[in-house]
Amino acid sequence: MNALLRHTLATRINHWLMAACMVALLLTGFLPILGIKFAWVTLHWVSGVIFTASVLFHIIYALTRQDWRSMWIARGEFADVLSSLSGSLKALKVSPGKYWLMQKIYHHLVAIMSLVAIVTGILMLLKIDSPFWTRDPYLFSGESWGIIYVLHDFSGLCFIPLIMMHVYFAIRPEKLFYTRSMVKGWITDEEYRAHHDPEKWNAKRKG
Amino acid sequence: MDIFRYTSDAWGQRVLEGLSWDLIGYFAGAGVVFIVLHAGYMHFFVKKSGQ
Numbered sequence: 001m002n003a004l005l006r007h008t009l010a011t012r013i014n015h016w017l018m019a020a021c022m023v024a025l026l027l028t029g030f031l032p033i034l035g036i037k038f039a040w041v042t043l044h045w046v047s048g049v050i051f052t053a054s055v056l057f058h059i060i061y062a063l064t065r066q067d068w069r070s071m072w073i074a075r076g077e078f079a080d081v082l083s084s085l086s087g088s089l090k091a092l093k094v095s096p097g098k099y100w101l102m103q104k105i106y107h108h109l110v111a112i113m114s115l116v117a118i119v120t121g122i123l124m125l126l127k128i129d130s131p132f133w134t135r136d137p138y139l140f141s142g143e144s145w146g147i148i149y150v151l152h153d154f155s156g157l158c159f160i161p162l163i164m165m166h167v168y169f170a171i172r173p174e175k176l177f178y179t180r181s182m183v184k185g186w187i188t189d190e191e192y193r194a195h196h197d198p199e200k201w202n203a204k205r206k207g
Numbered sequence: 208m209d210i211f212r213y214t215s216d217a218w219g220q221r222v223l224e225g226l227s228w229d230l231i232g233y234f235a236g237a238g239v240v241f242i243v244l245h246a247g248y249m250h251f252f253v254k255k256s257g258q
Contacts, residue, residue, distance in 0.1 A: 033228045085245060086253045142216050146223025150211065153226035160231070161238030168242045172249075 002189035004203040006098075006181040008065075014057055015182055021051035022163060025117075029156050041128065048121045055114055070098040070201065071108075077101045087174050089195060097200030110162055113155040120152035 007015070024047035028040040062068050076094050083091040084101045099107070127145075129135045140148070170179045177191045186206045192198070209227040216222045 030231065033231070085248065087249075088253065142220075142222040146225070149225035150223065157226065157230055157234040160234045161241065164235070164238035165241055168245075 003186035003206040004189060004192050005185060005206045006178075006187050006203065007185050009185065010061060011066075012182055012185060014054055014061070018051065018054045018058070021047045021054060022159065025051060026156070026159060026163065030160075045121070045125055045128065045130075048118070048125075051114075052118050052122070055118065067098075071104050073101065073104050073108075077104075081105075095197035095200060096195070097197060098203075100195075106162070106165070109158075113158045113162065116151050117155040117159075120148045120155070123148050124152060 025044060028044040028047065032038065032040050062071075074094065078101075079093045080091075080101050083093070084096075089095065094101075123140075126133070126139055127135055127137050137145075169175050177187055181187045187203075192203055196203075208229050210230070212224040212227050213221050214224040
């Protein structure tokens with residue numbers, strides 16, 4: 001079998017770390033609201049700090065060790081918004097490189113919501129005591145804190161359908177090879193040629 | 208259905224506290240609707256051999 005590298009070990013470890021943080025953040029954020037009471041605050045902010053570090057690593061790694069243009073959306077690709085949902089290469093007007101249009105749109109939605117959650121989460125950290133600082137609830141006016149909470153809540157709520165969709169696509173039969181590549185790192189030569197344009201994504205041989 | 212949550216500050220004034228948690232069901236529902244529509248579309252309109 002000819003295997004081609006899709007995700008490096010660093011990318012895979014960071015992906016699953018990010019996933020674990022996201023699950024922890026959603027559970028600690030929403031279970032208390034749904035009536036399951038426990039000491040969630042410390043778990044939530046520690047998960048958020050690790051998530052932030054993971055996002056920072058991803059940004060630096062993508063900019064320095066990967067081709068960030070693989071996530072760039074060309075204007076012509078928007079004609080494929082619906083046809084890309086079918087997963088059929090033949091239906092597309094613009095052939096995909098490493099990522100399909102909907103994968104890129106999904107990535108950008110997650111990136112925006114992550115940045116909103118991180119920035120507002122860091123500000124909210126200043127309202128609780130930690131070993132590193134003393135709380136200051138008067139840093140902003142009550143109205144400003146309200147806006148910060150609304151943005152944090154909105155990003156958290158958006159992650160509910162975003163994660164549901166991510167898991168759904170990860171377990172769809174025709175997408176399982178992408179999930180395998182996020183575990184083992186590789187896709188087969190057949191999968192590469194059936195789903196990607198070799199001229200736009202020059203995948204390297206594994207090992 | 209409320210969109211926002213409010214609380215009262217030390218002076219009894221109404222202060223914005225965040226988004227209403229009633230919205231959780233709507234956001235989760237949006238995810239379910241997308242998944243059902245996509246699964247139906249793939250099942251009925253996309254040939255399995257058309258990859």
